[in-house]
Amino acid sequence: MSAAVTSPTLEAALAHMGTVSPTAAQRRAIPSMRAGNDVVAVAPTGSGKTPAYAVPLLSELLSGSRAPNRSAPHALVLAPTRELAEQQARMRACGTLAVERYRTGEVWVLIAIDVLARGLDFVAVESVVNYDMPISASADVHRIGRTGRNGRKGTAVTLFTREDRVLLGPVLEVAEVSGADVPKWALKLKGVRKDVVRRMEKRPPTRKGIGGPNRGSIGKRHKQEKRLESGSRTEEGVANRQVTGRKEIQRQGENRRGGRKGVQAMGLNVATGFEEEEYE
Numbered sequence: 001m002s003a004a005v006t007s008p009t010l011e012a013a014l015a016h017m018g019t020v021s022p023t024a025a026q027r028r029a030i031p032s033m034r035a036g037n038d039v040v041a042v043a044p045t046g047s048g049k050t051p052a053y054a055v056p057l058l059s060e061l062l063s064g065s066r067a068p069n070r071s072a073p074h075a076l077v078l079a080p081t082r083e084l085a086e087q088q089a090r091m092r093a094c095g096t097l098a099v100e101r102y103r104t105g106e107v108w109v110l111i112a113i114d115v116l117a118r119g120l121d122f123v124a125v126e127s128v129v130n131y132d133m134p135i136s137a138s139a140d141v142h143r144i145g146r147t148g149r150n151g152r153k154g155t156a157v158t159l160f161t162r163e164d165r166v167l168l169g170p171v172l173e174v175a176e177v178s179g180a181d182v183p184k185w186a187l188k189l190k191g192v193r194k195d196v197v198r199r200m201e202k203r204p205p206t207r208k209g210i211g212g213p214n215r216g217s218i219g220k221r222h223k224q225e226k227r228l229e230s231g232s233r234t235e236e237g238v239a240n241r242q243v244t245g246r247k248e249i250q251r252q253g254e255n256r257r258g259g260r261k262g263v264q265a266m267g268l269n270v271a272t273g274f275e276e277e278e279y280e
């Protein structure tokens with residue numbers, strides 16, 4: 001990384017972030033940008049594209065070589081979607097209380113909606129649970145891409161009910177494209193009709209609260225929390241205890257750097273706990 005960084009300030013900042021050697025995306029993008037080329041980096045989520053752009057940009061700015069007019073803008077950074085831009089502003093404005101509690105380890109589960117999830121970058125997230133089905137392959141990639149970041153391993157669990165079967169296609173497609181072992185019967189479900197998706201976007205299936213069967217009395221809930229605290233803190237455990245009656249697709253693996261474009265690569269796809277004939 002240091003070969004591409006001309007400023008000691010930037011080098012110190014990168015070292016502080018734990019950056020030792022560049023990722024594959026950075027190895028290719030940084031020298032090319034430093035040479036003055038326009039670069040479009042296409043690489044899996046979590047593979048370090050942000051510094052691939054930011055490092056050469058900041059190097060250039062810090063070198064002072066392009067500052068004839070100090071009051072003029074020197075760089076323009078566009079957020080990918082209006083929602084993401086808004087949510088980032090909102091997150092900053094709110095002091096990111098929940099996120100901060102998660103970051104510091106005070107809480108160990110963070111519940112996020114699509115728009116929020118996309119901006120989250122915690123390298124150590126071990127698992128992502130799709131409590132509700134993602135509406136598209138791209139939404140799935142953005143969600144499950146919160147784990148397995150920067151070459152680490154991660155697990156993605158997708159919970160679904162019979163009503164969700166029309167939305168299984170995109171999830172299975174992501175799993176298959178990334179080399180996971182998708183059961184044959186499930187491949188038949190791949191096609192998703194656009195009108196059905198649109199209908200489900202407008203009227204998603206009604207769900208019980210995330211507390212599921214434990215919403216009853218406070219006493220019961222308290223007991224369940226105690227059980228979670230004392231028992232295994234595995235994500236499957238949480239999923240099984242809190243959300244009964246849901247089936248799940250579980251995927252494990254690592255985000256292989258330089259893997260298939262834009263897809264979180266997963267080594268294994270295990271469909272557990274559901275009866276195949278129900279979905280045939």
Ligand SMILES: Nc1ncnc2c1ncn2[C@@H]1O[C@H](COP(=O)(O)OP(=O)(O)OP(=O)(O)O)[C@@H](O)[C@H]1O
Binds near residue numbers: 017022023026051122
């Ligand atoms: N060279 C590096 N060494 C160590 N960690 C790195 C390096 N580059 C990036 N990271 C870390 O890896 C994580 C993922 O990087 P980043 O957010 O840039 O990925 P991305 O490709 O932009 O992901 P997305 O497509 O999801 O936005 C971040 O926490 C980042 O700080």
